[in-house]
């Protein structure tokens with residue numbers, strides 16, 4: 447099978463999201479200009495550069511414009527990335543419900559907030575790793591808004607770190623998104639030594 451986007455009658459969404467797997471999930475908290483705390487998962491999410499420390503996520507726009515998360519991040523210049531570990535997967539999924547802008551997904555999913563120190567949006571209290579971010583830039587890419595944020599404070603549960611202070615790969619049970627409603631665990635791991 448070959449797919450030429452110029453002649454393909456369907457969207458490449460299922461092909462792209464089925465092939466680029468597993469995708470990490472950025473669970474993004476923002477606070478609207480009206481003071482409503484928003485929380486939503488985004489799997490079009492990744493590290494961009496570490497110097498400075500920049501993360502990105504890219505919500506698809508709706509017919510009415512950017513999704514609440516993109517709009518809030520761009521308008522307020524702040525957001526928090528919460529890492530989704532396995533015990534949080536169901537709550538994360540709950541927060542993908544489409545709610546009116548005046549209703550908080552934190553309350554909808556029964557999630558406790560933890561205050562951030564350098565930005566206004568709260569963190570998910572139960573998340574073991576969270577990144578407080580300030581907006582670095584945003585770029586309109588086709589029908590999506592790519593939001594770039596600089597980490598201004600990282601919170602890491604001490605139970606996840608090695609004696610050297612690094613994140614221990616064996617203790618971070620993050621989940622990744624596959625196609626559709628499928629997810630993967632990161633608990634099935636193997637090592638490869640890199641060649642010189």
Ligand SMILES: Cc1cc2nc3c(=O)[nH]c(=O)nc-3n(C[C@H](O)[C@H](O)[C@H](O)COP(=O)(O)O)c2cc1C
Pocket residue numbers: 471484485486487488489490491504505506507513514515516538539541542543544545623
């Ligand atoms: C695991 C997961 C990953 C998702 N990733 C994306 C994504 O990358 N881009 C997107 O536009 N929507 C994505 N969604 C859907 C949004 O979370 C959903 O549209 C949500 O209601 C947006 O909330 P907001 O309008 O408050 O930002 C994802 C949903 C789930 C469950």
